[in-house]
Amino acid sequence: MKQANNNEVDLLLRALARERTSAAWQSGSESGYAKQVSSAHLDADELNSYAEGVAPDPARTRYTEHLADCEACRGIVVSLVQSAGAASRLEVPEQKGGAGFWQKLRELFSPTVLGYAVPALVLTAVIGIGLLALRQQQGVQFVAQNERQAEAPSAAQNKADSGVSSAAQPQATVQDGRQSGTTAELPNEKAALEREKTQVGQELLKPDSSVAKAPAKDAGQADIGSVAESRPYAPEPKAAAAPPAAPVLDAEKSAELAKEAPAKREDQARDRDESFRVQSDDVHGPNRSRSNTAQPSSQRSAGVVGGRGPSGMDKNKKAAEVETRSVMGRHFTREGDAWVDTAYEYSRATVRVARGSDQFRALVADEPAIRTIAAQLDGVVIVVWKNRAYRIQ
Amino acid sequence: MEGAGRLLGRATDNHGLTAETLIPRVKSAVDKYILRADPQASADVIQDFIDKLQADDLCLIVACEQGNQKAWTDLVERFSATVRSAARSASSNEEGAEDLAQSIWAELHGLRVREDGKPAGKLAYYSGRGSLAGWLRAVVAQLAIDQHRKQSRLVQTEEDADFDRIIQHGQDESTWSGHGASPNPELQISAKLAGAQVQKALAESVKQMSAEDRLLVKLYYFDGLRLREAGAVLGVHEATASRRLTRIHAELRQQVERLLIEQEGWTQPETARAFSEVALNLEADIEPLLATEPVLMKKENEVAG
Numbered sequence: 001m002k003q004a005n006n007n008e009v010d011l012l013l014r015a016l017a018r019e020r021t022s023a024a025w026q027s028g029s030e031s032g033y034a035k036q037v038s039s040a041h042l043d044a045d046e047l048n049s050y051a052e053g054v055a056p057d058p059a060r061t062r063y064t065e066h067l068a069d070c071e072a073c074r075g076i077v078v079s080l081v082q083s084a085g086a087a088s089r090l091e092v093p094e095q096k097g098g099a100g101f102w103q104k105l106r107e108l109f110s111p112t113v114l115g116y117a118v119p120a121l122v123l124t125a126v127i128g129i130g131l132l133a134l135r136q137q138q139g140v141q142f143v144a145q146n147e148r149q150a151e152a153p154s155a156a157q158n159k160a161d162s163g164v165s166s167a168a169q170p171q172a173t174v175q176d177g178r179q180s181g182t183t184a185e186l187p188n189e190k191a192a193l194e195r196e197k198t199q200v201g202q203e204l205l206k207p208d209s210s211v212a213k214a215p216a217k218d219a220g221q222a223d224i225g226s227v228a229e230s231r232p233y234a235p236e237p238k239a240a241a242a243p244p245a246a247p248v249l250d251a252e253k254s255a256e257l258a259k260e261a262p263a264k265r266e267d268q269a270r271d272r273d274e275s276f277r278v279q280s281d282d283v284h285g286p287n288r289s290r291s292n293t294a295q296p297s298s299q300r301s302a303g304v305v306g307g308r309g310p311s312g313m314d315k316n317k318k319a320a321e322v323e324t325r326s327v328m329g330r331h332f333t334r335e336g337d338a339w340v341d342t343a344y345e346y347s348r349a350t351v352r353v354a355r356g357s358d359q360f361r362a363l364v365a366d367e368p369a370i371r372t373i374a375a376q377l378d379g380v381v382i383v384v385w386k387n388r389a390y391r392i393q
Numbered sequence: 394m395e396g397a398g399r400l401l402g403r404a405t406d407n408h409g410l411t412a413e414t415l416i417p418r419v420k421s422a423v424d425k426y427i428l429r430a431d432p433q434a435s436a437d438v439i440q441d442f443i444d445k446l447q448a449d450d451l452c453l454i455v456a457c458e459q460g461n462q463k464a465w466t467d468l469v470e471r472f473s474a475t476v477r478s479a480a481r482s483a484s485s486n487e488e489g490a491e492d493l494a495q496s497i498w499a500e501l502h503g504l505r506v507r508e509d510g511k512p513a514g515k516l517a518y519y520s521g522r523g524s525l526a527g528w529l530r531a532v533v534a535q536l537a538i539d540q541h542r543k544q545s546r547l548v549q550t551e552e553d554a555d556f557d558r559i560i561q562h563g564q565d566e567s568t569w570s571g572h573g574a575s576p577n578p579e580l581q582i583s584a585k586l587a588g589a590q591v592q593k594a595l596a597e598s599v600k601q602m603s604a605e606d607r608l609l610v611k612l613y614y615f616d617g618l619r620l621r622e623a624g625a626v627l628g629v630h631e632a633t634a635s636r637r638l639t640r641i642h643a644e645l646r647q648q649v650e651r652l653l654i655e656q657e658g659w660t661q662p663e664t665a666r667a668f669s670e671v672a673l674n675l676e677a678d679i680e681p682l683l684a685t686e687p688v689l690m691k692k693e694n695e696v697a698g
Binding site for chain 2 (some may be wrong): 005006008010013014015016053054055056059065071074079080
């Protein structure tokens with residue numbers, strides 16, 4: 001109803017304006033500018049001060065009174081206001097471009113900007129402090145876990161010191177030794193295979209190796225506190241608990257290889273001895289019960305089980321030395337009745353080749369080195385050659 | 394003296410003026426804007442007024458008035474574009490704009506000489522309250538009106554006279570142009586009479602409004618400005634102007650009803666009905682105007698066919 005009333009007044013006012021305009025035409029005026037500027041009209045200074053909004057209040061009231069009834073002065077004021085608006089719009093980019101450092105600084109710290117910026121900063125600070133507190137709380141929980149974790153390696157370390165062998169301890173120690181020692185001696189192809197094996201092995205042994213490295217580094221110090229500090233958020237080492245069989249085997253292999261690495265000269269001498277023995281075998285014919293290849297069952301069992309069992313470190317070293325062979329640049333370990341290439345991963349598929357079969361002959365024709373390996377190692381031989389694993393039996 | 398000194402100190406280029414040369418101009422501005430409306434204005438008000446004067450522009454103009462040739466060159470160089478722009482806005486053609494722009498400098502300098510021997514130009518009327526560019530635009534606009542007045546045979550009319558005439562016309566029902574919706578001549582005459590009386594009351598009500606509200610009504614309805622433009626003239630936001638206009642509608646309605654009841658003896662229902670009928674008639678007035686062009690086109694097509 002109120003809006004309808006307003007619309008009616010609006011229509012009436014429009015009609016009144018039309019009526020006045022048509023009457024002005026009838027009276028001879030041609031346009032709004034046709035009004036005579038009398039002495040009562042505002043001068044240019046007053047018109048301009050009104051248009052720019054700088055006239056003092058008493059004067060402005062007086063001018064408004066005049067402008068409400070004087071079309072000529074009103075027309076000038078309207079044109080001045082519109083010109084000033086257009087001029088200011090044109091000047092805006094120039095002002096922005098030429099704004100000085102202090103002006104920008106003032107704009108940056110203006111109350112309008114600060115009105116939004118201060119609450120945003122406070123909110124950000126609160127969120128940041130909250131996240132920090134949450135993180136610290138989680139850190140406290142991790143530290144508590146690490147203390148429990150640290151106890152396990154320390155127990156293992158104590159066992160090792162007291163002559164009780166732990167799987168984790170030699171595993172990590174020799175793995176580092178193997179990586180640093182043997183790889184440098186191998187040919188390029190062997191080195192590539194070793195790197196691949198190392199990557200795969202690290203993935204498989206990640207929980208073990210990542211944890212075991214720290215005790216290995218500090219093995220001599222046996223400083224549990226430093227271990228806990230060096231890896232404050234480390235997951236609980238599996239090696240400290242019941243280690244799975246496969247990692248233990250790898251650990252044994254690694255231990256053996258690593259043992260070889262520091263004793264490089266011993267390996268070379270042993271290779272020379274082996275080649276001498278092969279030569280003598282060739283003379284005397286194949287003898288699968290050679291003492292240098294077939295280990296005594298007591299030693300064999302000691303070598304295989306040694307890593308798992310509670311035998312001492314010295315026994316482990318001895319077993320590793322006995323159960324390891326190197327032929328044609330490949331390193332093999334004795335596992336049961338089989339010689340297994342140290343580069344072999346148990347997850348890898350093997351190509352079964354029977355000795356004396358056509359397939360075997362074809363293989364050794366292409367790779368004579370495999371013939372030598374198969375000849376020097378009796379029983380089942382698993383060898384990795386050119387990135388393929390062969391099970392010769 | 395102190396204010397003039399501060400004014401001179403604020404100027405980037407004082408053109409070699411002294412505070413003494415500025416005192417008459419500053420005093421004139423204070424009289425015009427402050428003391429004329431409030432002779433008892435405080436010293437703080439006057440000081441604030443002086444401190445808000447455009448120091449650079451005022452010094453430039455006073456220097457020009459003093460005959461400083463360099464100041465004149467500076468004035469012409471800086472404001473030639475402004476004067477030409479204002480002249481183009483005030484003139485209907487390019488030639489007239491060029492003539493106007495050329496004559497403005499002579500008007501500023503003054504062709505006659507005052508009693509003190511200085512040129513009687515318009516420069517003496519710049520107070521420094523507003524910007525020099527705005528003042529020059531206003532001078533150009535006034536000069537354009539003067540020139541137009543001289544070239545035309547004008548009949549001096551005042552807008553108050555316009556309203557008086559409308560009010561006078563309102564007494565004659567035959568002048569009301571509202572189209573009656575009813576085919577009955579008696580009802581049509583009655584509607585016209587009611588419409589004329591409503592218009593007369595409305596014109597009187599507009600005259601009785603405050604100057605600020607009346608100016609808004611004039612700017613919006615009579616000058617055809619948009620609300621944003623009208624608000625800019627009044628120094629208020631478009632939204633403020635809109636709210637003010639809504640209030641004005643309500644107040645005008647009440648005032649018109651009061652006048653019709655008191656002066657014409659109408660009842661409240663009659664005023665309400667009159668408003669509705671007049672509005673209906675006005676809407677009917679607009680429709681034929683909107684339909685004129687299509688009808689003419691249709692007739693032209695029929696003739697062509």
